[in-house]
Amino acid sequence: MPTIVTMPKWGLTMTSGTITGWSRAEGDPIAEGAPLLTVETEKAVDDVEAPATGILRKIVAEIGSEVPVMGAVAIITAPDEVLSDDDLDALVSSTAGPATSVGGAAPRAAREARQATRDSTGRVNASPAARKRAGELGIDLATIDATGPGGRVTSDDVERAAETATAAAAAPRTETVPLPDGTNIHALLAGPADAPETLIFLHGLGGSQATWFSVLGDFAQTFRVVAVDLPGHGASDKPSPEVFDYSISGLAAAVGGVIEALDLAPSVLVGHSLGGATAMQLSFERPKLVRALALIDSAGLGLEISGELLDRVESEPSPAEARQLMELFFEDRRFILQRGVDDMYASRNAPGADRAVKAAAASAFERSGQKLIFIDRLGELEIPVLLMWGELDRVIPARHATTAAAAIPAAWMEIQEGIGHVPQVEAAAAFSRVINRWLASFPPV
Amino acid sequence: MVVETATRTMTYQQAITEALRIAMHEDPTVLLLGEDIAGGAMVDHLINDDAWGGPLGVTKGLVQEFGRNRILDTPITEAGFIGAAVGAATTGLRPVAELMFVDFFGCCMDQIHDQGAKFRYMFGGKAKCPVTIRTQIGAGMSAAGQHSGCHYSVFTHMPGIKCVIPSTPADAKGLLLSAIRDDDLVMFFENKVLYGTKGEVPEGNEGIPLGVADIKREGADVTVVAISRMVNQALAAAQTLADEGIDVEIVDPRTLSPLDDKTILTSVAKTHRLVIVDEDNPRCSMATDIAAMVADRGFDTLDAPI
DSSP: OOEEEEOOOOTTTOEEEEEESSSSSSTTOOOOEEEEEEOSSSEEEEEEEEEESSEEEEEOOOOOOOETOOOEEEEEETTTTOHHHHHHHHHHHHTSOOOOOOOOOOOOOOOOOEEEETTTTTOOHHHHHHHHHHHHHHHHHHSSSSSSHHHHHHHHHHHHHHHHHHHHHHHEEEEEEEETOOOOEEEESSSSOOOOOEEEEOOOOTOOOGGGGGHHHHHHTTSEOOOETTTSSSSSSOOOOTTTTHHHHHHHHHHHHHHHTTTTOEEEEEETTTTHHHHHHHHHHOGEEEEEEEEOOOOOSOOOOOOOHHHHHHHHHOHHHHHHHHHHHOSGGGGGHHHHHHHHHHHHHSTHHHHHHHHHHHHHHEEEESSOOGGGGGGGSSEEEEEETTTTOOOOHHHHHHHHHHOOTTEEEEEEETSOOOOOHTTHHHHHHHHHHHHSSSSSO | OOOOEEEEEEHHHHHHHHHHHHHHHOOOTTEETTTTTSOOTTOOOGGGGGSSSSTSSTTTTHHHOOTTTTTEEOOOOOOOOOHHHHHHHHHHEEEEEEEEEEEGGTTHIIIIIIIIIHHHHHHHTTTOOOOEEEEEEOHHHHHHOOOOOOOHHHHHHHHOOEEOOOSSHHHHHHHHHHHHHHHSSSSEEEEGGGGGGGGEESSSOOOOOOTTOOEEEEOOOOEEEOTTTHHHHHHHHEEEEHHHOEEEEEEOOOOETTHHHHHHHHHHHHHHHHHEEOOSOSTTSSHHHHHHHHHHHHHGGGGSSO
């Protein structure tokens, strides 16, 4: 059977991607999992892996073309499979719209939805089945558009309204959370509110919630996800270091405030770099808020910290400095996009951002190494802990994962081969896989 | 479990004849009686000639095989031979009487509903009445006002009567075998328009249990309960509606008493819509009875009026 390769959806907001390269030509054999093409989006560039083994029979979208998410880009067939051009065209057009025809019946034109009719007492015109289902789902019949004859709400209308409501609740939205001291914290929320688990994502020094762009969409299918901009970062307030405590302890207190304000406890904290140290600090100070920890190339687990990182942070922001920082973070240079460099420079230049980042860096790190190391306290952690590291991380070395894993009772360690400091961007698919496997390894709340 | 059985194509009429033949071979107490079911009764030059075999030839050929002692031509007197059949059943025989057209039930209703239907109950289960009454129903053959009625709903009103109503050759054979083997009075309604319709009929002597409906077409959008010939009309309508995107499920009850209400309710719970197609007179009919049953026990599953 032929396999249609489609444009993937990376992240919550991706609607299309531009093809920047093909690593195979038409007629070439290809193995499942091998890189097939490169796709660039607004925020990322990455390989798309072949979904099946066979022959790359047809390239549908050439280099430079922009293809909507789920649109066909290529067709892979078995080596001995014969398909006419018409067959291939039919396959491509089959991805253009949603599947139709259920149970052998031709597609039926949907009846136009309209406001449900009511009788003189205001009772909504609804079928018995609709009334029962709406009661079960706790939906007000008056809010449902009717497709039944004469403006009658049917059970299908109720199901449709429930799906729309669920989708709306799960759609990504931003929230500004005021902390008791008046600092406003910005967070991106997505995923179903009744999800079995809440994942809170904490970025590293000088970053923002945008670092999780490539992976949030995956998790939001199943979990409630909250990506926080730490104080002094992203779109959160950036109060002066004279009035705000940018230490790891201060950042942890802010995250605790967000968890309380949004009623998210107990949550799984996913912390990257300085965000990892922040997550650990919070789980020691307020254990009831945290039920598991995922530490990604995390600070706080050993002495070493890149001197070059400190150089960059201490210097005046400039586009050149921003580019050098990106080069320090990523092993795969394809991830160093001009847009990314511009974004990083712009965020360092935001009012109050530079002094906040410098204050946070000075509080956590010095030339002789990291100031706050939790290694002696790790034995106290009774919650599940994931240690994930890019093998070639030049900011914080991967051997910190090994020492920490030995000290933590319930540790799960994953080293991403050939990857630098930011696996959530450089190895997004593997990142999601590992987190999902780890989450499945302990019982839900 | 589905058992693969060899089948042959035959008509509804041939399937009924085959069921009668199997029943008579397997049980010597089975006998047939009715008007003109062999030849002309008491007419010398027609004796043993098998001149009629019933008005439409359903019993043709049986008299040569089983003889005049088991294939009894009767006078035109429904009260007499239906009464004889009911009486014979209580004495240990297993008669199959033919009421030529159901429209004639008025002549023999006492024998059916006040005698045969009540024996088992009145005698605390000590008596039984294993009689089957085959009868023709249905309009469409220009058979005029006194030979075209359906009236099966009348019999479903009476307790103690089983009402069986096949729509296909295979159902006709299997249900008639079960009807004859049943120890109660069974009314077996054959639609005269269906006699010539063909279908695959299994070999062998397997009966189809009474009281089990059959889903003649699976669908998602609307349930159509169709009875007897209306099953074919409904299947044709479903084909037309499929082109318009409406996916129809057709439930054939096959037995009206006892009625397989579970299959009907399950189907409506899936489709949320019910249409009943019934050839019988509309007031106090099977259609109104099924509608009332679903409105009562399936109310919360409905998305539209029945």
